[in-house]
Amino acid sequence: MAHPIDLHVGQRLRQRRCLLGMTQQRLAEAVGIKFQQIQKYESGANRVSASRLWALANALEVSVSYFFDDLSHTKPNGAYAHGAGGGTGEEQPASIEPEVLSEKETIDLVRAYYGLSEEPRRRLLDLAKTLAGAA
Incomplete structure (x- = not known):
């Protein structure tokens, strides 16, 4: 079973890729892997290593922290809680369902x-x- 943070990172990866209008194939080529690996990252089936996360962030023109936005903290049992957002100090909406963003x-x-x-x-x-x- 996929870890909740791996699922969150995969979801953020897919959101950004889609926002840029980039295919899984094009992103995979940009970081030197097969598109099937991008599929696995996006589904949370495979964890993204630190070096690969760095490469993905560069290809998607975001900081590495982008993939962890909306995570406030991790509990010892591996569960996590959603935070208020990127810490901009601006008022955030009460709640946005993650599906809406995709x-x-x-x-x-x-x-x-x-x-x-x-x-x-x-x-x-x-x-x-x-x-x-x-x-």
């Missing part, structure tokens, strides 16, 4: 958002926050 609609929305220049992006974020507060 849905095509969410990925399309994030891609479109980052396709905007800074000013329209900030305005869109303000609008979304206002609408969420009105709901």
Whole structure:
């Protein structure tokens, strides 16, 4: 049975890869492995070594800590608790189900958002926050 942290790292790997529109094959080639290994990492079936995590982070243009975001601490029994996020000090939503972040609609929305220049992006974020507060 896969360890919860291995599952979390695999989930974050898949989210970032999909957000970049990168195939498992392309990511595997970037780090010098077979795409089947990426599948195993993403499912949590195989653990990612430190050196491989470093290579994956570079290929996905994130820091190694990205894979551990939303983990607040590990308990002695191996269980972990979700934290409030990346420690930015900003207010975080009450809860976002992990599945939402891997849905095509969410990925399309994030891609479109980052396709905007800074000013329209900030305005869109303000609008979304206002609408969420009105709901």
